[in-house]
Amino acid sequence: MKLWVLAVLISFAGYSLSEEENVARLLASKNVLNQYLVEGRDLTVQYTIFNIGGSAALDVNLKEESFPEQDFEVVKGNLNVKWERIAPGTNVSHVVVLRPLQFGYFNFTAAEVSYKPSENAASAVVGFTSAPGEGGIVGSKDFDRKFSPHVLDWLVFAIMTLPSLTIPFLLFYRSKSRYDTPKPKKN
Amino acid sequence: MSSKKDKAQKSLTKEEELLLQDFSRNVSTKSSALFYGNALIVSAIPIWLFWRIHQMDLYQSGILFAVGTLVSTYLVAFAYKNVKFVLKHKIAQKREDAVTREMTKKFSDDKKMTRKERDERILWKKNEVADYEATTFSIFYNNAFYLVLLILCSFYVLKNFSPMFNYLMSVGLAAGLLALFSTSNK
Numbered sequence: 001m002k003l004w005v006l007a008v009l010i011s012f013a014g015y016s017l018s019e020e021e022n023v024a025r026l027l028a029s030k031n032v033l034n035q036y037l038v039e040g041r042d043l044t045v046q047y048t049i050f051n052i053g054g055s056a057a058l059d060v061n062l063k064e065e066s067f068p069e070q071d072f073e074v075v076k077g078n079l080n081v082k083w084e085r086i087a088p089g090t091n092v093s094h095v096v097v098l099r100p101l102q103f104g105y106f107n108f109t110a111a112e113v114s115y116k117p118s119e120n121a122a123s124a125v126v127g128f129t130s131a132p133g134e135g136g137i138v139g140s141k142d143f144d145r146k147f148s149p150h151v152l153d154w155l156v157f158a159i160m161t162l163p164s165l166t167i168p169f170l171l172f173y174r175s176k177s178r179y180d181t182p183k184p185k186k187n
Numbered sequence: 188m189s190s191k192k193d194k195a196q197k198s199l200t201k202e203e204e205l206l207l208q209d210f211s212r213n214v215s216t217k218s219s220a221l222f223y224g225n226a227l228i229v230s231a232i233p234i235w236l237f238w239r240i241h242q243m244d245l246y247q248s249g250i251l252f253a254v255g256t257l258v259s260t261y262l263v264a265f266a267y268k269n270v271k272f273v274l275k276h277k278i279a280q281k282r283e284d285a286v287t288r289e290m291t292k293k294f295s296d297d298k299k300m301t302r303k304e305r306d307e308r309i310l311w312k313k314n315e316v317a318d319y320e321a322t323t324f325s326i327f328y329n330n331a332f333y334l335v336l337l338i339l340c341s342f343y344v345l346k347n348f349s350p351m352f353n354y355l356m357s358v359g360l361a362a363g364l365l366a367l368f369s370t371s372n373k
Binding site for chain 1: 239
């Protein structure tokens with residue numbers, strides 16, 4: 001009896017393993033590539049999908065719905081992408097460039113990935129990418145205050161201060177050179 | 188006899204007036220206007236820096252800027268007066284010979300002028316030259332010192348504080364230190 005149960009279990013495991021070899025299995029990651037997230041400046045999100053299964057994944061759909069239109073503007077790329085097939089043991093990547101329209105803390109959540117694990121599969125498998133987590137979007141004023149070189153502003157400041165400094169000095173120097181007693185030369 | 192006394196009193200009064208002017212810290216109305224005008228200009232210039240570089244909004248911070256500018260104007264004008272007073276005596280001593288030479292040359296042909304009148308005119312001219320040079324140098328020196336202090340405070344010492352606090356402290360410190368250093372007698 002015990003032997004018979006063991007044999008059934010082993011055959012079931014063997015069947016599962018063999019089943020694994022013939023189906024696709026996708027792992028998806030979502031990464032924000034920016035070091036600084038700034039309001040009004042580009043934000044790059046990279047999606048990478050790895051097929052670790054034994055068969056090609058078919059009708060792969062990546063659906064990104066976690067960036068509301070009123071908070072993020074799409075600069076380049078699509079938030080909904082389709083791949084017809086991803087071969088086993090390969091990966092594909094996709095990049096979207098967004099622009100945050102507001103500053104503050106934003107929770108970067110997972111995007112949805114759906115695919116057919118094999119040609120005969122009845123329904124699509126739905127999975128999720130990794131979630132980058134909470135990120136702080138810095139306001140553009142604070143960022144400029146910290147990082148912008150402000151070359152033109154300093155130049156204008158220098159020009160503005162010149163009259164206050166040069167005019168008094170020139171007037172003083174003119175009078176000084178008129179009335180200065182030359183120092184007696186030592187022989 | 189009374190007319191002679193009056194004349195003597197008058198000439199004494201003129202000399203006394205000149206001496207009083209020399210040793211008093213009070214400046215004439217014209218000098219005062221010049222000092223306050225320059226102080227206002229130099230106190231208003233940092234507003235540009237805080238608006239463009241610290242990204243402070245002009246309208247929101249308008250009252251703050253106005254208060255800061257007024258306080259700074261008063262302190263900078265105070266510094267101008269003090270530095271001018273200290274410099275005037277030093278400059279007068281240095282320019283004495285050159286002014287005397289120039290005025291003597293000017294009045295050498297005028298035989299009608301008495302020696303006393305000539306000395307008075309030389310003294311007056313010396314005072315005028317010293318006053319002018321002390322005023323202009325005081326304005327230049329204090330302006331330069333104020334701007335250097337302000338930039339050091341705002342962009343190094345108080346770099347990481349909020350813009351409003353940065354403005355108040357930078358302007359206050361710069362003008363305050365300027366006024367403090369101007370009270371030294373050397």
